[in-house]
Amino acid sequence: MSRPESHDFGAWRDRVLQRIGREHQRPTPQRMLVAETLFHHGHLNVDELHQEVRRIDPSLGYATVYRTLKLLERCGLVHASNFGDGTARYEIDEGGHDHHDHMICTECSKIVEFEEPAIEALQVDVARKHGFALTSHRMDLFGLCPECQASANA
Amino acid sequence: MSRPESHDFGAWRDRVLQRIGREHQRPTPQRMLVAETLFHHGHLNVDELHQEVRRIDPSLGYATVYRTLKLLERCGLVHASNFGDGTARYEIDEGGHDHHDHMICTECSKIVEFEEPAIEALQVDVARKHGFALTSHRMDLFGLCPECQASANA
DNA sequence: CTAGGTGCAAACAATTTGCTGCTCA
DNA sequence: TGAGCAGCAAATTGTTTGCACCTAG
Numbered sequence: 039m040s041r042p043e044s045h046d047f048g049a050w051r052d053r054v055l056q057r058i059g060r061e062h063q064r065p066t067p068q069r070m071l072v073a074e075t076l077f078h079h080g081h082l083n084v085d086e087l088h089q090e091v092r093r094i095d096p097s098l099g100y101a102t103v104y105r106t107l108k109l110l111e112r113c114g115l116v117h118a119s120n121f122g123d124g125t126a127r128y129e130i131d132e133g134g135h136d137h138h139d140h141m142i143c144t145e146c147s148k149i150v151e152f153e154e155p156a157i158e159a160l161q162v163d164v165a166r167k168h169g170f171a172l173t174s175h176r177m178d179l180f181g182l183c184p185e186c187q188a189s190a191n192a
Numbered sequence: 193m194s195r196p197e198s199h200d201f202g203a204w205r206d207r208v209l210q211r212i213g214r215e216h217q218r219p220t221p222q223r224m225l226v227a228e229t230l231f232h233h234g235h236l237n238v239d240e241l242h243q244e245v246r247r248i249d250p251s252l253g254y255a256t257v258y259r260t261l262k263l264l265e266r267c268g269l270v271h272a273s274n275f276g277d278g279t280a281r282y283e284i285d286e287g288g289h290d291h292h293d294h295m296i297c298t299e300c301s302k303i304v305e306f307e308e309p310a311i312e313a314l315q316v317d318v319a320r321k322h323g324f325a326l327t328s329h330r331m332d333l334f335g336l337c338p339e340c341q342a343s344a345n346a
Numbered sequence: 347c348t349a350g351g352t353g354c355a356a357a358c359a360a361t362t363t364g365c366t367g368c369t370c371a
Numbered sequence: 372t373g374a375g376c377a378g379c380a381a382a383t384t385g386t387t388t389g390c391a392c393c394t395a396g
Binding site (some may be wrong): 099 | 380
């Protein structure tokens with residue numbers, strides 16, 4: 039369980055059930071398993087998610103993971119990111135404006151989420167300066183995490 | 193020619209020749225054509241670059257474009273970016289610290305480059321706050337360019 | 347000569363899709 | 372009973388690589 043306490047599993051489950059129903063689709067055991075597994079382990083790519091899910095349902099296929107993620111994405115329940123390793127990594131969207139950006143350790147691939155309102159404000163300014171109507175953004179910071187800096191100095 | 197006057201084609205050519213030589217590789221006509229074409233049209237993906245290059249040398253193969261880009265990348269002459277369309281897009285690295293970020297129109301795919309030192313400074317702050325030693329970053333802003341906003345309102 | 351290059355086609359890896367049988371409302 | 376699903380395998384797409392021939396010091 040790599041997810042902070044602040045996230046509410048029950049609420050997430052309810053949202054998934056509700057949104058999937060709204061699309062006239064069914065919350066099958068496979069789909070719920072994929073959604074719940076992603077809730078508990080953020081930033082997984084399809085392969086990792088598939089492996090994780092198989093620990094509970096070994097017959098669950100690769101295509102089902104892909105199709106479920108696309109469905110969840112359509113429902114606004116998850117979104118994909120790219121951190122430069124050539125695979126799409128998914129994380130859940132909870133209600134409200136929970137946007138955050140990422141800091142990635144180039145050594146151990148650890149991913150830290152953060153928010154910085156001051157930067158967001160400046161982004162809007164820059165966009166306006168160029169006449170753009172901003173709808174979204176992506177910001178990734180790459181560097182060495184504290185642990186990897188320590189072992190680099192050893 | 194979609195590149196501002198401030199960029200010096202001759203200097204670029206010289207840098208390419210020099211760096212390729214330094215790697216004990218040869219500045220073949222194909223390689224120079226790829227490099228020069230990329231200079232004149234930034235943000236091309238391999239397919240677009242290949243098509244562009246073929247207008248001058250129709251026999252130039254796909255693999256050569258890929259291999260040349262990898263060579264140029266190794267030489268620090270170009271770098272790849274990903275703007276979410278599933279293909280790698282390349283742009284040239286000129287000397288000095290010419291880092292910039294991108295603003296992408298989600299309607300017409302226009303790409304505008306910009307620099308914002310205030311944001312860069314804040315990024316360093318945020319990183320430090322989390323104990324990260326920052327080495328690089330990527331920031332893309334998505335929205336509607338002025339032209340597409342106008343046609344949306346029409 | 348011979349190291350390095352080129353183009354083609356085959357190989358790869360991530361992702362998508364066609365199909366056939368299944369299941370639950 | 373039939374619309375939506377699952378799993379498998381085949382198909383696509385972006386990218387890389389093996390190979391046979393070629394070319395410039």
